[in-house]
Amino acid sequence: MPHFLNSCDDGFEAAFAALLTMKREDAPDVDAAVAAIIAEVRARGDDAVIELTRRFDRLELTPATIAFSEAEIAAECAKVGAEDRAALELAAGRIRAYHERQMPADARWTDAAGAELGWRWGPVSAAGLYVPGGLASYPSSVLMNAIPARVAGVGRLVIACPTPGGAVNPLVLMAARLAGVDTVYRIGGAQAIAALAYGTGTIAPVDKITGPGNAYVAAAKRRVFGRVGIDMIAGPSEILVIADRDNDPDWIALDLLSQAEHDESAQSILVTDDADFGRAVAAAVDRRLETLERRAIAGASWRDYGAVIVVRDLAEAAALSNRIAPEHLELCVADPEALAAETVHAGAIFLGHWTPEAIGDYVGGPNHVLPTARSARFSSGLSVMDFLKRTTLAKMTPQALAAIGPAAERLATSESLQAHGLSVRARLDRLNR
């Protein structure tokens, strides 16, 4: 049974607050183990990576086989059926088109004081994408991480993907090829993150590491942050659906289940202004759960973290949504645009009846790497910006320095930074000669 809440009930505020702060993830403390792995890789490079891969992935590598060869990649890609390949190509094309629009513009101008100012964007030189092995090895995530990097203009783009016992998902290699990845390494875990951050004999270090992973990967990313850039540490997936009565309960049930099936820690919430509709959706979820392949996972998620919240009106729905700041927000109402204007904190919004969240996971175009755990209050999904950095530019003329330099000198003096002031003064004195 999911949580049923009604905003008219006495205990609502306490129940909603409890839902908001509910701890869904019990991350094991692997930090000490990860620190040791990183130290090993820094000290012994390829030897350590090979040894750790033998231990954790039961796979025997040599420096020559750490990366897939071109022939190996071609052989795996040949196993991909035409329909899967076409679907990946359609997705890649749409993701590329969306992200190309995100490229920010450089700027340069001269202001009233005669100062030339501006900024310039540039790509990171090299990026590494982590792709989990096994069940969570999603080709769609390869596209979502690699394409923004390529659009940004990253020079060298590599993937680290463990292949336990040598097993690899051909679709992952096909996605890597479609996205233009340069090299795919058969390594995973904290040892892969360490190798990407610090380099080894065969693996050149990168400047930025993105992509999801297990507790070891997350802890390793936290530890190498600063040495390299990282993306967010993603938590379990979430969806909030705001729906009025004019919806097919079965559609909404499937949308809720499409998050629940990811993970027992996923959270699916329906907010509706119609209690009968809420009950109908819950009933539809139960019916679908009977036949769903991942019913054990989806059922546990829905039972433990799922919720149906009945509100007085859509304004109240928007207010609750803003407190939740959901990763995915589906607006299945008559005027989704009006409601979108009120729901200000969300990673991605899906508007109207014909936009199931799953479209955004694969082919919509926007990125599916999105802020979880209420972090949409202050952060954004993955984008080309994650693979770019900005350099600010300033160029004074003698006239511009004469106009604004004395103020800089004054402030430097007030902060007791004498050399700062003198570096301006020395130049002003030349002008006054």
Place this chain on the structure above:
Amino acid sequence: MPHFLNSCDDGFEAAFAALLTMKREDAPDVDAAVAAIIAEVRARGDDAVIELTRRFDRLELTPATIAFSEAEIAAECAKVGAEDRAALELAAGRIRAYHERQMPADARWTDAAGAELGWRWGPVSAAGLYVPGGLASYPSSVLMNAIPARVAGVGRLVIACPTPGGAVNPLVLMAARLAGVDTVYRIGGAQAIAALAYGTGTIAPVDKITGPGNAYVAAAKRRVFGRVGIDMIAGPSEILVIADRDNDPDWIALDLLSQAEHDESAQSILVTDDADFGRAVAAAVDRRLETLERRAIAGASWRDYGAVIVVRDLAEAAALSNRIAPEHLELCVADPEALAAETVHAGAIFLGHWTPEAIGDYVGGPNHVLPTARSARFSSGLSVMDFLKRTTLAKMTPQALAAIGPAAERLATSESLQAHGLSVRARLDRLNR
């Protein structure tokens, strides 16, 4: 004596690599103490903050005096002289004008498949800026943090600034007022970061925390990251000056010293294609060090971490600069634009002879909060983007879903995410009826 390197020397590569990896910061391990302070503040709110402020800042607060009153701020601002005030106003106006140009645009379009796509930017609801007390209490940093937040449209903007023994820098309060800060709290250290992140009886929690601080503040920011957004953890300041022989050695010496005087861990490097000029700058540094107020600090920085690197030509200078990825890069050469095009990794570039770095610290317009410790390879200075987040938007029509839905269904199947596929299929089936 700073390090003298020449790229023609045999041992150059090793010496340069050593300079690059030189550890300049010995951060004390205060993590356990910080964890305890955060737990205290979460458990006991204002009481804990008041107690910790008594202990660390020798200041007796009550819930009513945790924040400065309007009258107190007005009284402090009245102490600021006209010249200081005018300088702050000039700086604030220029910083605001620069950052207003950074505001990113929303986008919305309909693509060939009939899908409506786009994104929307919005400000974080509340931000907290940390301002150190004592010597490092820089009014310029108040402007550099607060103005981008206000330009971004942050709803509630507060400052936490410790006032040891009750002492406050009137210029800090004046800068806060000019920047439009709503509230200034008299608290500091890890307890201030905890209060901003989790809230207390009198301090409402914020969504984003920025600003520099000591080891306790840095450790606390790391710990609350995820609960709130944070800016980068800044390391000691750095400057790289690339200068040819046609420069006044004294100007360049002052530019180098304006970083060195910040901190004994600061690093100032000159790269020049003329060995005689390099020696002349080093001699000028020594002369200036005799009279500089902060000569103990600046002298230690220059002796331990300063460097003069002689290269064959400016192309080599650019290549070394890209390996250093400096926070501040000054290009004092005949054609600074051409050299800027080659120096791709830098937080901020100062072009030509008339742009001492100190201009950028105060009145240039660009932000002075910049990536240190080689992180300009993958990150950018503070900007309005740090106070904004992006929500992606997607809206399918039945026709658009018919066009791209089958590919999503196919990919969901290949990833064994059945409910994802069904959520699309249920809608496609309706269309096909």
